[in-house]
Amino acid sequence: MSRPEWFADLLIRCDWNLADSVWDVSNLWLLREGDWHAVWVSYLETGEHWGWYVNLQEPFRRSERGIQTMDLMLDILVDADRAWRWKDEDDFEMLVMHELLDADAVSSVRREAERVIGKVERGETPFDRTWLEWRPEDAWPLPQLPYGWDRL
Numbered sequence: 001m002s003r004p005e006w007f008a009d010l011l012i013r014c015d016w017n018l019a020d021s022v023w024d025v026s027n028l029w030l031l032r033e034g035d036w037h038a039v040w041v042s043y044l045e046t047g048e049h050w051g052w053y054v055n056l057q058e059p060f061r062r063s064e065r066g067i068q069t070m071d072l073m074l075d076i077l078v079d080a081d082r083a084w085r086w087k088d089e090d091d092f093e094m095l096v097m098h099e100l101l102d103a104d105a106v107s108s109v110r111r112e113a114e115r116v117i118g119k120v121e122r123g124e125t126p127f128d129r130t131w132l133e134w135r136p137e138d139a140w141p142l143p144q145l146p147y148g149w150d151r152l
Helices: 005-012 091-097 103-123
Strands: 026-031 037-043 048-057 061-064 066-068 071-079 082-088
Touching: 026 091, 037 103, 048 103, 071 103, 082 103
Parallel strands: none
Antiparallel strands: 026 037, 037 048, 048 071, 061 066, 071 082
């Protein structure tokens, strides 16, 4: 689905409208230092495995508040049977067209996408059964945000 024309203008101006939303799946996020992506192992409310969501993003950086990254728009949806498809290709191309990403970042995203798709097609971790049964320990406390997390 293509975005309206005004979307590019908002991107260029970094003009974001934030809104609350509720995801209809639960996710376990897998991030590795240096990777240009995160893999979300996703589950339906019933606990059934929904599939994987590959979020192409800048490698995360640690900060005093946790981690920081930048979503690069392009995503890969991977069904439970490992059939995959692109998501938001038009949005990524808009970033490229308006030079909101430099050539090195664009190249890194495209290389990373090819690498991840290869792992999906070969059924390599995490696109196998490795993480499907993982659940947090019942005794784990709910994480608390550190003091000052909401300050810039």
